[in-house]
Amino acid sequence: GAGVSQSPRYKVAKRGQDVALRCDPISGHVSLFWYQQALGQGPEFLTYFQNEAQLDKSGLPSDRFFAERPEGSVSTLKIQRTQQEDSAVYLCASSLVTGVGYEQYFGPGTRLTVT
Amino acid sequence: AQRVTQPEKLLSVFKGAPVELKCNYSYSGSPELFWYVQYSRQRLQLLLRHISRESIKGFTADLNKGETSFHLKKPFAQEEDSAMYYCALDSNYQLIWGAGTKLIIKP
Numbered sequence: 001g002a003g004v005s006q007s008p009r010y011k012v013a014k015r016g017q018d019v020a021l022r023c024d025p026i027s028g029h030v031s032l033f034w035y036q037q038a039l040g041q042g043p044e045f046l047t048y049f050q051n052e053a054q055l056d057k058s059g060l061p062s063d064r065f066f067a068e069r070p071e072g073s074v075s076t077l078k079i080q081r082t083q084q085e086d087s088a089v090y091l092c093a094s095s096l097v098t099g100v101g102y103e104q105y106f107g108p109g110t111r112l113t114v115t
Numbered sequence: 116a117q118r119v120t121q122p123e124k125l126l127s128v129f130k131g132a133p134v135e136l137k138c139n140y141s142y143s144g145s146p147e148l149f150w151y152v153q154y155s156r157q158r159l160q161l162l163l164r165h166i167s168r169e170s171i172k173g174f175t176a177d178l179n180k181g182e183t184s185f186h187l188k189k190p191f192a193q194e195e196d197s198a199m200y201y202c203a204l205d206s207n208y209q210l211i212w213g214a215g216t217k218l219i220i221k222p
Contacts, residue, residue: 003158042119042201042212043159056209076191091159100205101147101166107160 002026004107006092012113013082021077021110025094032075034067034103043091049075050098082114094105117142119204121213129221136187141200144148147205148185150176152196162187162200172196191207192220220222 003022013019025032031050034049035043036059045059051072059065064083069075090109093104118141128134140146148164163171165178165185166208178185185202202213 005137033208034212035210040124040214042121042203042214043210044212045209048208059209093159095208096209100207103161103164104210105150110159 003076004034004092004094004105005042006090006107006110008110009053010111010113011055011106015083015114016077016081018080019082019112021079021090023075023077023092025073025075025092026096026105026109027073027097029094029105031071031095031098031102031104032069033093033095034075035093036061037089037091037109039088045076046090079112087112087114116179117204117206117211117215119154119202119211121200121202121216123216124214125217125219127219127221130194131191134189134192134218135188136200136202136222138185138187138213140183140185140202142204142206146178146180146185148176148178149203149205149210150174150185150187151201151203152193152198153201160202194220194222196220218220 007022011041015096032063034046047057047067051071062078066078091109120139149166152162174189201215203210
């Protein structure tokens, strides 16, 4: 079946522009996660949804970052007034249920470059 | 603080040799740990998880609470094992990740 998809795969933005990154999770998956992966590092947690509810946004680095999942399926991560330090790969993952030890399925990521 | 450390950025071994990728963690509760793998030009995928005690593609990992380690091992490396390997700690629903180890298997 179809896995997690993300679009666009690559995005180049000028500093100060707003960007929107889309994630389509696996159908029926309740949980959705966003991670940020800087070059040479492991992913870092940004935010988590259970259905349409955003239950944790503690990892969002600033108030320029905003995520939503209005109907409990597709999610969008928006970054306003992009800065060079926002350059990274943004990963989306989904999980069938929430709970310790459940596998998260990852999308291919969106590589954001801010010039 | 909760943390995962993978001390080796790069590990290079010959085909047929044993492989051990190190992972140490810091966590106050009972840890649930994963190994994820990313092959060239592919997405992150689960390799194995502590909770199910499985062996995938010949890899195993044992949780050592005394040494707070979850090292990944394989007795005989194969060329197709070349990839990035990440150790991750399940903190409720968040995954806390190590920086990854790039494994290169030389022919």
